[in-house]
Amino acid sequence: ERLTRSGAGDPERAAEAALRPRGLDDFVGQPQVREQLSLVLDAALARGRAPDHVLLSGPPGLGKTTLAMIIAHEIDKPLRVTSGPAIQHAGDLAAILSSLEEGEVLFVDEIHRMSRAAEEMLYVAMEDFRVDVIVGKGPGATAIPLDLPSFTLVGATTRSGLLPAPLRDRFGFTGHLDFYSTEDLHRVLVRSAGKLDIAADSAGLHEIASRSRGTPRIANRLLRRVRDWAQVRGDGTIHEDAARAALRVYEVDELGLDRLDRSVLQALCHRFRGGPVGLSTLAVSVAEEAETVEEVAEPFLVREGLITRTPRGRIVTDAGWRHLGYEPPEAPVT
Numbered sequence: 001e002r003l004t005r006s007g008a009g010d011p012e013r014a015a016e017a018a019l020r021p022r023g024l025d026d027f028v029g030q031p032q033v034r035e036q037l038s039l040v041l042d043a044a045l046a047r048g049r050a051p052d053h054v055l056l057s058g059p060p061g062l063g064k065t066t067l068a069m070i071i072a073h074e075i076d077k078p079l080r081v082t083s084g085p086a087i088q089h090a091g092d093l094a095a096i097l098s099s100l101e102e103g104e105v106l107f108v109d110e111i112h113r114m115s116r117a118a119e120e121m122l123y124v125a126m127e128d129f130r131v132d133v134i135v136g137k138g139p140g141a142t143a144i145p146l147d148l149p150s151f152t153l154v155g156a157t158t159r160s161g162l163l164p165a166p167l168r169d170r171f172g173f174t175g176h177l178d179f180y181s182t183e184d185l186h187r188v189l190v191r192s193a194g195k196l197d198i199a200a201d202s203a204g205l206h207e208i209a210s211r212s213r214g215t216p217r218i219a220n221r222l223l224r225r226v227r228d229w230a231q232v233r234g235d236g237t238i239h240e241d242a243a244r245a246a247l248r249v250y251e252v253d254e255l256g257l258d259r260l261d262r263s264v265l266q267a268l269c270h271r272f273r274g275g276p277v278g279l280s281t282l283a284v285s286v287a288e289e290a291e292t293v294e295e296v297a298e299p300f301l302v303r304e305g306l307i308t309r310t311p312r313g314r315i316v317t318d319a320g321w322r323h324l325g326y327e328p329p330e331a332p333v334t
C-alpha cells in the first residue's frame with residue numbers, strides 16, 4: 001500500500017523520473033499555478049535575480065517535485081533535493097545551506113516535518129541569506145554569522161495549513177495544486193504512452209484517466225499495470241475493456257478509490273454507522289497513521305463528495321453509502 005502511494009520502490013522511481021516533464025510548457029493542467037509561476041520566474045530572470053521562495057501545497061503525486069525541477073530548469077540553475085524528515089538538527093540544514101551555489105534551487109519536500117530548531121534557522125536564511133553558526137557551549141557560546149549565496153527555496157507540503165505562520169509568510173509565492181480533471185489526466189497519459197511506446201487507444205486511456213484519483217502519479221502507474229495486462233491477457237494494446245479488466249485485478253473501482261480509500265469509507269459506514277467519528281479513532285480502525293488518512297485518503301474522498309469533515313468528526317454522505325452499495329440510513333429525528 002505504501003509503495004502504491006508514495007512510489008518508494010526503485011523501479012517505480014526510475015519509471016517516474018523518465019516521465020517527468022522538464023519545462024513549464026510540458027507540465028499538463030494546473031493553469032493558474034503555471035501562469036503564476038511563469039510570471040514569478042520570468043520577472044526574476046528579467047531582473048537577473050534569484051526568484052522569490054516558492055511554497056507548493058497539495059496532496060501527494062500532483063506534481064510538486066516536478067515543479068521544483070522545472071523551476072531549476074527554467075532558470076538554468078542546479079537543484080538540491082532534501083526533505084523535512086531528513087533535517088532533524090539545525091546543523092544538517094546549516095551544512096546544506098552553506099554548500100549551496102549562487103542561485104541554486106533548494107527543494108525541501110515535506111517541509112512541515114522539519115525540526116523546530118532547523119525551522120528557525122531557515123527563517124533567517126530565507127530572509128537575510130545568512131546563518132548563525134553557534135560555536136562553543138554554555139555561557140561562552142558565540143554565534144558566528146555566515147553569509148550565504150542567494151538561493152531559491154522551494155518547499156512542498158501536503159497542506160499549507162500545517163506550516164507555522166512565520167515560515168509560511170516568508171514564501172513570496174504559494175501555489176496550490178488541486179486534483180486533475182479526467183481530461184488533463186488523459187493528456188498526461190497520451191504523453192506518457194508516447195514516451196514509453198505503449199500502444200493504446202483513446203478510450204482505453206480515458207478509462208484509466210477517469211480512475212486515477214485525479215493524480216498524475218497514479219495515472220502513470222496504472223498505465224504501466226494496464227499495459228502488463230494487455231501484454232499478458234490482451235492483444236498488446238490498451239483498449240477500454242482491457243483497462244476495465246486490468247483495473248478490476250488491481251482493485252481500483254470506477255471512481256478510482258483504492259483499498260485505503262475504501263477501507264476508510266467502509267469503516268465509517270460499518271463500525272461508526274456513518275459517523276461522526278474523530279480522525280485518530282478512524283485511523284486506528286483502518287490500521288493506518290492519522291496523517292496518512294488525513295492527507296492521502298481524505299482529500300479525495302471529500303472532493304468526490306463521499307465524506308465530509310465536520311467539527312465533530314468525519315461523516316459519510318448519502319453518495320458515500322451508495323458508492324458502497326447501501327441505501328443511506330434515514331436521517332435521525334431531531
Ligand code: ADP
Binds near residue numbers: 028156216
Ligand atoms: P509530488 O511531488 O506532488 O508528490 P511528483 O512531482 O513527484 O508529485 O509527480 C509524480 C509523477 O507524476 C511524476 O513522475 C510526473 O511524471 C507526473 N506528473 C505530475 N504532475 C504532472 C503534470 N502536470 N504533467 C505531467 N506529468 C505530471
